Amino acid sequence: MSLSAIDWAQPWLAPYRARGEAVAQAVQQASSVAAALSALRPENAPAFVPQDALPTGQAYEAHIFETRTVPTRDNLHDFFNGLVWLAFPHTKRRLNQLQAGEIARRGVATVRGPLRDALTLFDENGALLDAPPVLWQALVERDWQRLFVTERARWQEARLWLFGHALLEKLVTPRKPITAHVLRTPAGASAALDDAALAGTLDPAWLRTKPFAALPVLGVPGWCAENASPAFYADAQVFRPRA
Known part of the structure; x- marks a missing residue:
């Protein structure tokens, strides 16, 4: 994971910079991404847990909806996912609610369907x-x-x-x-x-x-x-x- 490659001065990172630099610093001091994100989460954001908290065979979105926790890997993809959760918890929760609802109705299929496709x-x-x-x-x-x-x-x-x-x-x-x-x-x-x-x-x-x-x-x-x-x-x- 190349957190040092992130240029926080880029204009598109302005909404994420304060938390992002703090999380990156914690990770570089040997914290996991999940722990560093959880330490900064507001009350309306979920907790972040290690990826192995996701049971084998359970859909990622369904797990988040049921447990109010986000399985998180130590990589850039999940680092940025966590920052968006911290910045936009209501919107991320709404997306998750709609994803979980579709999974409950239709199951996990090779073709997501138009709503899940748009949400993703x-x-x-x-x-x-x-x-x-x-x-x-x-x-x-x-x-x-x-x-x-x-x-x-x-x-x-x-x-x-x-x-x-x-x-x-x-x-x-x-x-x-x-x-x-x-x-x-x-x-x-x-x-x-x-x-x-x-x-x-x-x-x-x-x-x-x-x-x-x-x-x-x-x-x-x-x-x-x-x-x-x-x-x-x-x-x-x-x-x-x-x-």
Whole structure:
């Protein structure tokens, strides 16, 4: 696990930096990831336990729902998962509740089904965007020129929060093609995101439609020095036109 490779000054890590640096320091001083996360958890977050607390054959999401504990490995993936639990406990619990409900109804199958698929996609790779309508419309239409060049100044009115722990893990080594699955949030532009309000928006019928917009996150102004040049967005292998 390369916690030392994390650059906490990156803008996408701002919501996680304070706890993340503290957890990383504890782990580097010989604590497990589970113990370090549990030491900082707020009252409404679950406890973190070693991975071997998950009984053989039991579904991970069902175990979390039944025990209010999160089996956690000593790796970057679970490190970031824990940080998202600490930052957004209501939203993570809502995702877990919906996952566990689907597992109870349908069992664990090789094909998750549309709801579990959407929940997993958001949990692993999701992000939330609060932005002026012109930016959201350009994103949906994959009009990258308008989104990032013509209307670039409007990003000062926007906020993007990364939620997916696999997405955060990938960005430890930033690469241009890394893409988030984005939901629009009505939170209002501010430095914080209302966790309880977000959890309340996660309606199963809506999620089944997979209402995500694809966003190459290093295209966000200020998130990559190279994107100051309009030529950065000319790469059609990353900034793909709408089909």
